[in-house]
Amino acid sequence: MDKLLETVNFARQIELNRTIEGVYPVSGLTRLKLACLNKGLVSNEGSVTAKLKFGYCVGFACLKGSVSATLVTECQRCLKPMQTEVTGRFKFALVNNEDEFELLPEELEPYLLEGEEQSIIELIEDELLLSLPMVVVHETACSNYMNKQNSKIKIAVMAEKEASHPFAALKNLNKQES
Ligand SMILES: [Zn+2]
DSSP states (O other), X not given: OOBOOSEEOHHHHHHHTOEEEEEEEGGXXXXXXXXXXXXXXEESOOEEEEEEEEEEETTEEEEEEEXXXXXXXXXTTTOOEEEXXXXXXXXXXXXXXXXXXXXXXXXXXXXEOOSSSXXXXXXXXXXXXXXXXXXXXXXXXXXXXXXXXXXXXXXXXXXXXXXXSHHHHHHHHHHHHO
């Protein structure tokens, strides 16, 4: 797939009814990289794939699209590298001024056209930032630490259940410890 165009005139793409597709390196997305550093971004490798369709929806100039990226981050539980898939979908009505805002139906989010050309990269970066997970961890218990924590929780629950028979709970605890 070709490298994604960085900027185009969005209004012109509507006239052309154009679909733009491409890939872009994660290393080129500074804000995304910064946000990911907090989540332990392990490598700058990897790329972003995006598709943008310019056209009309319910009579309004519209930009619809999707973006996805595979990031290599550190699992915040076991600290091993893991791949995180981040995807986003978007649909914007392109408007030239605030008056046009008012006319939009509620389901259309406005995108204000400013300047000669607009940045595709900024737009998809925004979408990825919105889609970043709060915490990145393996889906299953992934470390000895975690497994130990789990069995401790089980013991605690058991102890609570047996609270009316304190000696029985103690016996159970001893069993689990050995
Ligand atoms: Zn993990």
